[in-house]
Amino acid sequence: MEGQVESNERYYRRRAVEERMAAQRAVTETARAWHSKLAQDFAERAVACTAVICTTAAAING
Numbered sequence: 001m002e003g004q005v006e007s008n009e010r011y012y013r014r015r016a017v018e019e020r021m022a023a024q025r026a027v028t029e030t031a032r033a034w035h036s037k038l039a040q041d042f043a044e045r046a047v048a049c050t051a052v053i054c055t056t057a058a059a060i061n062g
Helices: 008-025 029-061
Strands: none
Touching: 008 029
16 A cells, blocks of 8 residues: 555444454553553544545535
């Protein structure tokens, strides 16, 4: 993927998955909770990016 830039949406989705996996591997409840919160935050950002993309496309095409 040299020379290509990852989109914000793809980055946020990837990070959400990574944080969910980290939460599953976490040894302490504190770490598990922190990784779960980060996963949720990244997932929300990915959804927001998708909404912006869809809204923008609708405005352009509509």
